[in-house]
Amino acid sequence: MSRPISEDDLHAFVDGALSEGRRAEVEAYLEKNPEVADRFARFGTHRAALRAALGPIADEPVPPALTLHHLIASRRQSSWTGWRAAAAACLLLIAGGGGGWVLRGLDGGRAGGIDALAREASYAYAVFGPDGGRPVEISAADSDKLVRWVEQRLAQPVSLPDLSDSGYRLMGGRVVATQNGPAGLFMYDDAKGGRIAILMRPMVRRDANAPMAQHREGDVVGYAWADDGMGYSLVGGMAAADLLHPIADEARRQIRART
Structure with a gap:
């Protein structure tokens, strides 16, 4: 048995x-x-x-400055104490296991900027975009409740663009965690079931205002920008790549008109 x-x-x-x-x-x-x-x-x-x-x-390689050979050579050329050498060894282990991701997080300047926002939007879409069971936490039928929830978590007013003229209706949304605090993720779909999403969060460290720029992470593409301390990124799969720029322009136009 x-x-x-x-x-x-x-x-x-x-x-x-x-x-x-x-x-x-x-x-x-x-x-x-x-x-x-x-x-x-x-x-x-x-x-x-x-x-x-x-x-x-x-899969990114360990930076040359953190290879074992470089660390040994640096130790011989300096007067590091034991605890400094131990710290370097720990950093080497972290870099080897994290493959560059941890090192990106240590860069305080980039961590809160538009590049970080673009990555966060791509990762959130990669998780929830394909989800057939629960892509959103609160549906569009309760959009007022959804907006209040996101505004409470972000401590900022939130405006949801109407993308119906572009062929996409609001499905709903949720609050997601990022390395720079909570963000609102709003999902839209078209008549064929294709999905795009907008992630928005306060720009906590830099790029309070940033022009729109294209980005890509794996099979997720998007356009990110920031206005008056709030960052936005509209993302989707490769099938929607040619449509995203004008949709992002329209979303930005509507948000700017309401704020």
Whole structure:
């Protein structure tokens, strides 16, 4: 008699880490428990999206200044104390495991600017854009409630552009976490189910005003800008790449007219 299916088994199933026999048992369990199957299917979608979005960053090489050879040479040429050498070794380990992502976070100037906003929007879209179960937390039917919630978390007034003339209707939105604080993510879709999103948050460190610029992270493309301390990025998949610039222009026009 096989042992009961546990949460560890389900997460290992999503990660593809089960033996063939145990995988078959988990598949049989999921067939009998559709709610559990739906929940872990979303986990699998999020995992794949994050891997696609963050994979190129994880593959970045360790900067030459942080290679073991360079650190040893620097130690011989300086009068570092033991704790400074230990700190350098820890930094080397972090850089090796993070593949450049941590080092980007250490750059205080870039961390809060328009480049960071663009990356945050791309990663949020990579997670929630493909989500077939719950792409938004509050639907467009409760848009007033959604706006109040986002404004409360951002401590800033929020304006939602109407993109219906561009073929996209508001689905709803949610609050997402970024390395620069909470942000509002608003999802739109077209008649064929294609989705785009707008992420907005206060610009906490720099680029309070920034011209619109194109950006791309993996298969997510977008246009980011900032006005009067609020940053915006309109993002979508490659299928919508040719449409995003005029839609972003229209979104910016409407937001500016209301603020």
